[in-house]
Amino acid sequence: MPADTVPDHSAALVAQANLPTSPDQLLARLTELGLATRTTDHVPVFTVEESQQVSRDMSGGHIKNLFLRNKREEMWLVTVEENRRVDLKKLGEKLTGETGSNAKLSFGSADRLMTYLGVIPGAVTPFAVINDKGRKVKMVLDRHLLDCDPVNAHPLVNFKTTAISPGDLLAFLEAEGHKPQLVDFD
Known part of the structure; x- marks a missing residue:
């Protein structure tokens, strides 16, 4: 890719340097809980496509x-x-138990994301519930991920990936007061 077509992500990297919880603090919390992880550094990724380029050699x-x-x-x-396709209309009905406008889901803004989960777009991760002290965000987990070992997720920044067993991921979520709703997306 020519240098003039490479996106400038410097602002995002600066924002990640000022997070409410650092990756090191998150990893220390996981260790404190007795959960085993393995973290790999890589270039910053902002999309699933970019992530797939760096995760080719990561199992799970x-x-x-x-x-x-x-x-x-x-x-x-x-x-x-x-690779899962998510129908927001059907998901909204499943999560809220309602149909119509009350079930309609939309994406939260970058400001809302930082306020409640303490991460930027491109670094969203289940580990971000560590920053939701008010328990305002409900956690939903694809049931299929329980069959994947390990599960690979960003540790609050998009230039690292942390591998964790599905059982340990569940233990972390529960320890942080965010027991997930398990949903079958098939």
């Missing part, structure tokens, strides 16, 4: 994360296998 399940909200200001962090 790779994810994408959707930070969603509805008109009633309810918020969800939805973590699914990276």
Whole structure:
């Protein structure tokens, strides 16, 4: 790719330097909980496609994360296998138990993402619930990920990937007060 077509992500990298919880603090919390992880450094990735380029040699399940909200200001962090198609209309009905406008989900803004989960777009991760001290965001996990070992997720920044067993991921989410709703996306 010619240098003049490479996106400038310097602002995003600066934003990640000032997060409420650092990757090192997150990894220390995982260690404190007795959870085993392995973290790999790589170039910053902002899309699933970019992530697939750096994760070719990493075994296990790779994810994408959707930070969603509805008109009633309810918020969800939805973590699914990276190639999974998500129908937001059907998901909204499943999560809210309603049809119509109350079930309509949309993506949360970058400001809302930073306010509630303390990460920037491109670095969204189930580990971000560590920053949701008010328990405002509901965690939703693709049931299929429980069959992937390990699960690979960003440790609050998009230039690292942390591998964790599905059981340990569940243990972390529960320890942070975010027991996930397991959803079958098939």
